[in-house]
Amino acid sequence: MRRARPATRGRRALGVTLTAALAASLAAGCGALPELPGPMPTSVVPSFAAQVEPLGSENLSPDGFDAVKRMAVRIRNVGCSSLSTGSGFALDDRTLITNKHVVEGSKSLQVLTYDGRDIQVETASAAGLADLAIVRTSDDLPSAPTLAAADPAQGDTVTVVGYPEGGQLTVTQGKVVGTATDPLHENLGQVLVTDAQVEPGSSGSAALNEAGEVIGVVYAKSTDASLLVPVSTLRSMLDDASAFATLPPCS
């Protein structure tokens, strides 16, 4: 009879253990059971849409021309017995910058925009110490660039937009070669030398840096280089109200 005691206790312990194991497994199993699906979402499409800027639209105007071309103008100098053409660019809504030699000796000045619109000219004044001139208009100009804060460094890319030979609006590119003393002795101080191709008629063209800012004004060319009035000179002339004098008409 005493031999049965351990077996009974063992079965009892086994039963208790099995019961506990069953309860534990049930409890654990309930925790691992998959849940019922929640309500079906009404929509899985996000309410917002990603805004993607179309490629190449950063400089576009309503008519599709970029700002570089919109700011350029063609200047026709009708003299008493002569005719010449040059280029220029808008400084603000009704002010143009060009070269003095483009507008001096004129009986009338005729300005055309990139799209062939005529712009009426009010006055023209030229600087005494640089080959620069300011033309005031009575009509609004399409677009105006900003002036760079400082002159470019050697090797910087330069873009020239103008009307070489009085022909079609042309954009050419090059690099700043360096600075030099003006060989024509028309400008005080140093002038910029670039390898951008220009022609007669390009005088007064804006030279732009990669950011589209004006870094100079084309005023002459040599064999394989173009000469620019640097933006620092332009700024100093614009800051001095007495630097420009009204040009007399031809006689």
Place this chain on the structure above:
Amino acid sequence: MPPPGGDPGPVPSRPPTPGPTTPQTSAPQAQAYQTAAALPGTGAAGPTAGPRRPGRGRTVAIVLLSALLLAALALAAYLLTTTRSWQDRSAEWESVSRGLGEQVAQLGADLDGANAELESARSQLTTAQDRITALANEKAQLGDENVASQQYLDYQARISEAAGTVAAALGQCTTAQDELIGYLNNRDAYNPDDLARFATQVDDLCKVATDANTELQQELAQ
């Protein structure tokens, strides 16, 4: 005190009252212990409870198995419900996915069409810009030609005017010279001083003609 010679049995819930350990009192105590040992849920049985053990174990087993069966049935029911719910949800998602897939395909086709139209529009815009630039250039060239033509017309007018002046002066010069020649052929009939004054006036007229001709030549030389 445990009964002598017997199984101690389960621990009573209440300790036996101490008393004299006489043989007369041992039998009732043993019976009491047997009765207590036979009570259900009191653990191991005494020597007389041995045959009941399989029944209790079976009962316990039946209870456990029944509980287990019930739990399994409940679990199966739950799993069945859950599975069907997920099947339904899966079908709904598949339907939604197929709808979205169709939308994606349609939007992809629309996007391809829009891109083609955009490319065409860009090409047209470039063509239009080139045309605008060319027209602006043509207008500028025509303006230059107009100005040049006007300047040429002005030049021609100046030439014509100068030529007319030259012709008139030359006509006056030759007329006066003819008149002077007539006077000189009959000089005795005229005062020599008057002839000399008239000859000077003729020279002046001819000099005016010569100057006008010089200006004309200069204009023509331009």
